[in-house]
Amino acid sequence: MYDIHAHILPGVDDGPDSMEASVEMARAAVENGTHVMLATPHRKDVTERWSVGHIVGLVDELNARVRAERLDFRLLLGMENHLDTALPAEISAGRALPMNGSRYILVEMPFFGRPEFIDSCLAQVMDLGLVPVLAHPERIEAFQRDIGLLKEFVGLGMVSQITAGSLLGRWGDEVKGFTSELLEMGLAHVIASDTHTPGEPRPPGLAAGAEAAARIVGTAKAQAMVASTPRRILEDLPVKWPQE
Numbered sequence: 001m002y003d004i005h006a007h008i009l010p011g012v013d014d015g016p017d018s019m020e021a022s023v024e025m026a027r028a029a030v031e032n033g034t035h036v037m038l039a040t041p042h043r044k045d046v047t048e049r050w051s052v053g054h055i056v057g058l059v060d061e062l063n064a065r066v067r068a069e070r071l072d073f074r075l076l077l078g079m080e081n082h083l084d085t086a087l088p089a090e091i092s093a094g095r096a097l098p099m100n101g102s103r104y105i106l107v108e109m110p111f112f113g114r115p116e117f118i119d120s121c122l123a124q125v126m127d128l129g130l131v132p133v134l135a136h137p138e139r140i141e142a143f144q145r146d147i148g149l150l151k152e153f154v155g156l157g158m159v160s161q162i163t164a165g166s167l168l169g170r171w172g173d174e175v176k177g178f179t180s181e182l183l184e185m186g187l188a189h190v191i192a193s194d195t196h197t198p199g200e201p202r203p204p205g206l207a208a209g210a211e212a213a214a215r216i217v218g219t220a221k222a223q224a225m226v227a228s229t230p231r232r233i234l235e236d237l238p239v240k241w242p243q244e
């Protein structure tokens, strides 16, 4: 499986605080069936406290550590980019990274409210030739209040990434129910872990989430959400939604 949203780099954001814990997360991911993971540290933590060079170095170091342990695991680099008015300029400046250098960029909308700048900012990101991958829309108030907004963004070509834990009730029954609704409506395209910790509360696994999704949309679609679709994103190929 391919996991496109993970806070695995040590000491950068609210993810693990040591390289040992990062290696433990890689090990847990492999045990759960994930062999390629995209490190997505929060953009502002990187640019305000560290640098892009620093996280590039951490990815290299972690890959060397997992290779030494003979783990079948490869870490790629992206970022979780807060959507704010600075984002388009930060992309152009190379301080907001797309996913593994592809046309896709992981974007996190504000959790609360529905600021006016959202639509124009996303349009500017698309004008740069990028495809926004919306991080966990099921946890974003603007979408919870108006599913039509997500429908509109998906209609514009954006990708919707739900979090495995949402399907398992990690954020309560309301978020769980809304996530099911997104699946039923075809408004969820990829399942990612958004892992922060080697074990609970935010473990790296995708398997249980994929099983839960399979009960709603069937095995083929659920599998595509953790395998072919995220792989195509990381390989910079056009995404194809699972067929009916």
Ligand SMILES: [Fe+2]
Binding pocket: 005, 006, 007, 080, 135, 194
């Ligand atoms: Fe995240």
